[in-house]
Ligand code: FES
């Protein structure tokens with residue numbers, strides 16, 4: 001339980017708030033590169049700030065305030081130039097660093113004018129790495145974009161799923177420290193959904209949690225679980241799943257790892273990226289190797305039907321189930337009204353880590369996972385469980401039911417190819 005003031009401090013993302021200042025010490029993923037492949041603009045709100053992402057005609061990215069400093073016209077209508085973005089209204093041109101490069105009429109009437117040198121537009125750093133676009137909205141000097149392990153291994157087919165979750169980021173992060181929900185939400189509730197969908201053959205075996213554990217490690221918190229008669233040698237306990245502080249979860253397994261990455265839009269909305277790699281699909285030497293751009297796909301976020309019914313066909317998968325649990329807690333859940341139990345030890349640990357790191361930023365220190373030494377930022381290894389199917393070919397249905405697999409274009413393609421190669425009709429939920 002938190003006081004209303006503590007809750008506000010943890011959850012506010014805007015500039016000048018403790019939580020917002022903390023989040024401004026990190027690079028955040030804001031789009032897949034394939035969402036802005038050519039010269040053009042894309043409106044985005046990040047950490048409560050309305051911005052326009054653009055790519056100029058040389059392929060360089062910029063991230064500017066969404067209003068022109070002349071008379072506030074929307075820069076989303078801006079025209080990308082060879083360098084910079086030109087406001088559509090009167091043609092003022094701005095560079096990616098926020099300088100005004102041209103004011104066509106002013107320069108015609110007064111060629112000696114220095115007016116443009118005194119005008120700036122808000123501008124933030126933006127870079128591309130591992131087929132994602134990253135933004136930094138914090139103070140100089142900017143740190144490095146962390147090179148988490150999957151971002152350094154680009155030789156496997158990858159894909160990027162995306163959805164906007166209509167709630168605050170902390171609710172989503174807390175879910176990553178909540179092992180017990182898997183048994184209830186992704187097993188018992190899943191089975192109820194299959195009953196509602198009249199698909200009893202898809203019911204899952206329910207595995208009971210007998211013990212949960214949490215370990216602070218260099219990059220965050222590892223959550224562990226014992227299920228049924230598992231011992232502590234089992235990788236659910238020995239390896240576990242890491243929450244990479246503050247807001248990335250590595251899930252899946254060694255053959256099909258997934259980074260669940262979250263970027264706050266504002267206090268009440270969060271971008272969610274599911275960044276997956278499929279190593280066994282590469283090994284199988286299937287046509288999917290030919291992908292040159294990383295596929296991007298939208299993950300539907302379930303909402304009630306017009307009649308107030310749960311949309312059963314959208315909550316038969318992990319991402320759909322998680323999303324509705326996150327946002328039905330409220331846009332910013334009231335943490336003064338909760339009753340935390342023994343199952344919530346990981347959540348308490350996360351909140352302590354969050355509090356400590358917000359305090360660090362208040363003291364002018366770097367929080368956890370801010371990297372400034374390139375020699376240490378080569379490949380940041382994160383633990384992952386092995387694949388229970390073992391090495392070798394991808395098997396139809398191998399990652400069925402995981403995260404966003406239902407919507408994955410690569411898995412759909414792989415299922416079809418494997419099915420065709422074996423002569424079998426793939427039994428698929430896709
Ligand atoms: S409003 Fe942008 S150039 Fe006039």
Ligand SMILES: [Fe+2]
Nearest residue numbers: 181186318322
């Ligand atoms: Fe979940």
